[in-house]
Amino acid sequence: MPPSSTSRTQAVWVALSPLLFTFLWSTGFVGAKFGLPYAEPLTYLLLRFLLAAALLVPIALMLKISWPKPHEIKHVALVGLLVQGVYLGGVFIAIHHGVQAGVAALIVSAQPILTAALAGPMLGEKVTRRQWLGLLFGLAGVAAVIVEKIDTASASAAWATLYTVASLLGITLGTLYQKKYCHGVDVVGGNCVQFITVIFAFGLCALLFETNVVHWTGEFVFALVWQSVILSIGATTLLYVLIKRGAASQVASLFYLVPPFTAILAWLMFGETFGISAIIGMVLVAVGIILIRTNGSGRRRPA
Numbered sequence: 001m002p003p004s005s006t007s008r009t010q011a012v013w014v015a016l017s018p019l020l021f022t023f024l025w026s027t028g029f030v031g032a033k034f035g036l037p038y039a040e041p042l043t044y045l046l047l048r049f050l051l052a053a054a055l056l057v058p059i060a061l062m063l064k065i066s067w068p069k070p071h072e073i074k075h076v077a078l079v080g081l082l083v084q085g086v087y088l089g090g091v092f093i094a095i096h097h098g099v100q101a102g103v104a105a106l107i108v109s110a111q112p113i114l115t116a117a118l119a120g121p122m123l124g125e126k127v128t129r130r131q132w133l134g135l136l137f138g139l140a141g142v143a144a145v146i147v148e149k150i151d152t153a154s155a156s157a158a159w160a161t162l163y164t165v166a167s168l169l170g171i172t173l174g175t176l177y178q179k180k181y182c183h184g185v186d187v188v189g190g191n192c193v194q195f196i197t198v199i200f201a202f203g204l205c206a207l208l209f210e211t212n213v214v215h216w217t218g219e220f221v222f223a224l225v226w227q228s229v230i231l232s233i234g235a236t237t238l239l240y241v242l243i244k245r246g247a248a249s250q251v252a253s254l255f256y257l258v259p260p261f262t263a264i265l266a267w268l269m270f271g272e273t274f275g276i277s278a279i280i281g282m283v284l285v286a287v288g289i290i291l292i293r294t295n296g297s298g299r300r301r302p303a
Contacts, residue, residue, distance in 0.1 A: 021242060022254050024235035026261035028227065029101040030269060032092055035223030038215040041092035042206040047214070047224055049084070049202065052232040053195040056188065066186040068193055075181040079174050080194025084236070085201050086170025090163040097160035101266075105259040107164040109142045112256055112292070114172045122176050134291025137284050138256035144281030175251065179243050187240045191233065256285050 035044055060067075068076045087108075094104050112135050119125040182190060206212055214220070242251045260282045 017238060018242065018254050021235060021238045022257040022261055024230060024238070025255075026258045026265060028088075028091075028231050028235075029095075029105055029258075029262045030265050031223045031227045031231070032095050033101060033266075033270070034219050035227070036092065036096050038217055038220035040206070040210040040213070041096045042089065042202050043210050043212050043214060044224070045088055045092060046199065046202040046206050048228045048232060049195050049199050051224065051228040053192065053199060055229065056195065056233055057192050060188050060192050063188070065188045067189040068182075068185050072182065072185055073193060075177070076185055076190045076193045077197040079178045079182055079190075080197040081201060082170045082174030082177065083239075084194055084198045084232070087167045087174065089202070089205075090165075090167030090170060094160045094163035094167070097163070099160045099164060101262065103161065104164045104167070105262050106142055107161060108168050108171065109255055109259050110139065110168055111172050111175075113139060114168065115175060118172065118176055123180055131292050134288040136288070137291060138288030141281040141284030141286075141288060142256055142259050144277045144284060171255075175243060178240060182240075183244060187237050187244075190240065191237060195232070254289075256288060260285055 039047070091104050091108065095101055116127045116131065116135055119127065239251070242254070
């Protein structure tokens with residue numbers, strides 16, 4: 001019996017959703033470059049999540065979605081603090097203090113290695129030798145893509161890379177915790193709880209540590225709307241859908257594609273060039289992704 005139009009559409013969506021997620025997630029670094037000159041990082045993120053919550057919470061109420069149960073709220077809130085708070089806060093603060101977006105992307109892209117190492121003891125997932133090899137290919141490829149962007153003269157900003165290390169820990173632990181404790185939580189309802197949680201967190205931190213001055217330029221408004229709607233609602237929701245559908249180590253492998261995607265976007269939007277080492281790196285990343293996302297018989301694993 002031939003497949004129905006609905007099943008074909010679902011198959012296409014399943015195949016393309018990892019690529020869509022990677023593209024959307026990569027735009028976050030470009031958005032930071034657009035918006036951070038006009039607002040301090042914690043203030044910027046506070047406005048981002050205020051706008052995202054103002055849009056998503058009414059939709060969730062109108063659709064009567066299933067909200068997290070009382071015993072689930074603490075788990076969902078903690079994931080929000082890790083994925084939305086520590087990860088984004090670290091990246092934005094680092095870039096604000098002079099760390100290049102490509103360097104931040106490189107550090108955070110070590111997530112698959114860390115996730116694979118922790119997925120066994122935390123989730124009981126088995127990572128094969130083939131997948132470990134793919135993880136190493138991916139790390140080598142990311143290094144090749146980003147290495148030409150590293151400015152060794154900016155040593156004064158080197159300490160700020162510690163913020164991206166915190167980001168790496170936040171997104172890794174948040175992904176694993178989400179997989180273990182929030183698997184049955186409705187994605188929309190969980191996002192609403194997370195947005196409200198980080199609004200309080202960023203609001204308190206911005207009040208204590210920043211001036212809260214915002215220059216409302218066209219570039220800033222564009223960056224704010226893009227990151228609030230497309231990233232905070234769209235890409236984060238897609239991330240949690242992918243986590244629910246597949247193994248944490250396989251979903252984490254998608255982050256290897258973020259630095260190459262970011263390099264391409266920076267070239268298209270800002271004229272930033274990349275040479276032969278970046279091209280070689282992208283090939284290595286592609287090989288790594290193939291190794292991670294297929295089993296020993298060559299069949300593709302689900303995302």
